[in-house]
Amino acid sequence: MTKENVNIYDIAKEAGVSIATVSRAMNNPEKLRKETKEKIEKAMKKLSYTPNALAQSLVSKSTRTLGVIIANINNPFYGEMVRAIEDRASDKGYTILLGNTDNKFEEEEKYIDIFLKKQVDGIIFAGGRRISEKYNRHLIKVAENIPVVLTNHILQNKNIYCVLSDEAKGTELLMNYLIEKGHREIAYINGYADSYASIIKKENYLKILSKNSIPIVDELIIDSPSDDMRGGYRACEILLERGKFTALFAANDLMAIGAIRCLTARGYNVPSDIAVAGYDDIDLCNYVSPSLTSVTQNISELGSIAVDIMTDVLECKEAGRLIFIEPKLVVRQSA
């Protein structure tokens, strides 16, 4: 753009060697005589040479770039996840290409095409996805070309690998805790009804109630209009109109925080009037007031493992196709 770029020929000329030798100086320095290597290094420094990764990748067939597709980076859950992914990837010499989809089909499709064009080595789909043929087709399409890693989602297929927290167990942990605390009217705010995470949680919410012979009250179960604070706030409003409850379980922390806000705005005390618990254990749980009881997904671990799997696959090492992470209950003030 601004400066005419110096390339490998310029270095070769300056150092008085062939371009092959310059290339070796970068990739197999041990194959060169010390003095030639030094000549080349001096030339590189003098002309401030930066190798062109496009050309390198074109021949090496590897870009050391990973695509990351998420719903929305501006959501603490995904923020933590992407941060973890980026950190680990960077440690291993990979760079991250980012795409926000807002869970929109067309956006996802667009990013997949772009990433494939740009020859990423693999794509990580980070965070809950819809369960549908349509969405799965995306994953399978990508997996025909490059490895795919999913976090918080299951799809068994060639070239697709999954890491996820055991949400059935996590839900069980949390529900048992609430019930032990004496709650029998436990409302539930569900996330997107067709996401894997939501389905599992709802299933286990119902299961634990039954196990404890607690009647299931349909009015206390609601699908949130959106899986964020706003959605949680609104869902809670509706629940309050519908019936009475002493505890509230939201499928993610953001919705739980929204619900708390709704409750305090209406004069309820959390937890003495109504206990509230979330899920995911995002950082924010520690900083809202009251601090939020939640179940940890170990978001960072999930992210790092996703990268580890990806790089293992890329380096043709063994990699688990389906890895579960143990969830843990984190009791704070809200419940």
Added chain:
Amino acid sequence: MTKENVNIYDIAKEAGVSIATVSRAMNNPEKLRKETKEKIEKAMKKLSYTPNALAQSLVSKSTRTLGVIIANINNPFYGEMVRAIEDRASDKGYTILLGNTDNKFEEEEKYIDIFLKKQVDGIIFAGGRRISEKYNRHLIKVAENIPVVLTNHILQNKNIYCVLSDEAKGTELLMNYLIEKGHREIAYINGYADSYASIIKKENYLKILSKNSIPIVDELIIDSPSDDMRGGYRACEILLERGKFTALFAANDLMAIGAIRCLTARGYNVPSDIAVAGYDDIDLCNYVSPSLTSVTQNISELGSIAVDIMTDVLECKEAGRLIFIEPKLVVRQSA
């Protein structure tokens, strides 16, 4: 990796034309006869061809990729910023390569090298930076090669463009508001002491106090150990030990939220005992309790404008070198 890639030669063969014609079908379709175009499109579909962006970029000298360097994506301020950047970039056909530096010099250097190698078309340094020769050298180095856009930071130099909120004015707005409300003992939690944003804010905090003939109490001014909630919490603890105050101004929302948490934990009521205000107006301000009075930076606007400037420069259009955004006071419950 998994599938042997089909290239432009395969398409040319399948369609019975030359590769130049295939290339034209993608880039200048209007130059082809309708039927040839159709033949080629059919071939592309049949073989499910994806052009190789590496090769394209190698010749076109443009990757349609922007590097974004930030401190930490897992921080709502940067999260919102990056989201805005990504959105606008995506609308304009650019993809984002992401790098978290945690404000570390070496990390920043590393990402700059990687981005330059990968031939990004430009780099956006999003969010406050340290003011120092050392850090500025980074920016200038990059700007020698490709355009640089800074948000919330000023550096006048060739090929460097800045967008920022007028923080002097924002601080004035806020301080005047607090003083009007009758506060005369206003504590101040500063961010990183050597960042542009911090310097301006502190300067204006002092200025407004003087203007209103309010004595400056050194004990009520503190540099936060870190510019997040934890830092704000800790800074507030120290302030409470040091002296009395009826209002607290933190240089960013996260620190303000940490401070509120510290105050409520110690039994103070916010705002009746101590009023608290932050800066930046991140989404979260609406969802903490009490909701946080702040000054909006219009983070999203900042991000979009950063991209607009970048693309204008890349397309050789006129672009402002220094753009200020008007801040606005957003009064909520905390002050």
Added chain:
DNA sequence: ATTTCTAATGTAAGCCCTTTCATAAATAAT
């Protein structure tokens, strides 16, 4: 039908590297 001009297509060079294979230089062995 022949020539002229335009539009469509092809040929080949070039973008910047890596890597195989061949060659030259240095070292070891005789």
Added chain:
DNA sequence: ATTATTTATGAAAGGGCTTACATTAGAAAT
């Protein structure tokens, strides 16, 4: 010193694309 062996370097092809220039086909003009 001479040959065999190892090591360091160079020449050239190839990776997948774009584009300037050359060529051919088709339309318009005579």
